[in-house]
Amino acid sequence: PEKRAWLYENYHPLFIMRHRMSKQADAILGMYLHNDLFTEEEIRRNYDFYQEVTLHHSSLSTCIFGIVACDIGYLDEAYKYFSQSARMDLDDYHNNFYAGIHAANMAGTWQAIVNGFAGVRCQNGVLKFKPTIPKEWKEYAFRLKFKGALLEVRITKDKAEFTLLEGGEISFTVRGKEVVLKSGETYTYQLN
Incomplete structure (x- = not known):
């Protein structure tokens, strides 16, 4: 177990190929990018399988696993x-910080908040939200531009608030409920 993190560096590829392991789970990435093509049960089964065999040797692996964990309700794992x-x-998980920062992973961390905890997706031209909040947080907020409209999203333990800051009108869904906002309006969705 103590060498599992460094299998690719310590063992011959033929040894590794005889074992069930994955550097990163591209199947999980595909299910994140196209989650509308899979049932939640299909995503959960694949996540549970790859959870056991993925080494996370890619700096982009953990953020994607966190997003998909949100999608299937595994909020503790997501966090x-x-x-x-x-x-x-900061903790130099891959022992290569000396070579520079992982900029793509930083973007993945942002995606873990927006696409993971807030559940933001754009599918077939429709902006969708499935907001949650980690038990460790009191609130979080972000802004996003969609079709020329600037939307501010604030999520607390009790509610998700959506305020249209710029743009004439925006439509989106929150957990399947359609919402239409005009400039300056706020919509509140109760989480509990």
Whole structure:
């Protein structure tokens, strides 16, 4: 177990190929990018399988696992992966910080918040939200531009608030409920 993190560096490829392991789970990435093509049960089964065999030797692996963990309701695991992603360079998880920062992982950490915890997706031209909040947080907020509209999103333990800051009108869904906002309006969705 203590050498599992360094299998690719310590063992011959033929040894590695005889074992069930993956550097990063591209199947999980595909399910994140195209989650509308899979049932939640299909995503959960694949996540559970790859959870056991993935080594996370890619700096982009933990943020993607965290996003998909949110999608299937594994919020504790999602937060664990988010934390690993956010602290990758600070804690030098891959022992290569000397070579420079993992900039793509930093973007992946942002995606873990927006696409993971807030559940933001754009599918078939429709902006969708499935907001959650880690039990460790009191709130989080972000802004995003969609079709020329600037939307501010603030999520607390009790509610998700959506405020249209710029743009004439925006439509989106929150957990399947359609919302239309005009400039300056706020929509509140109760989480509990």
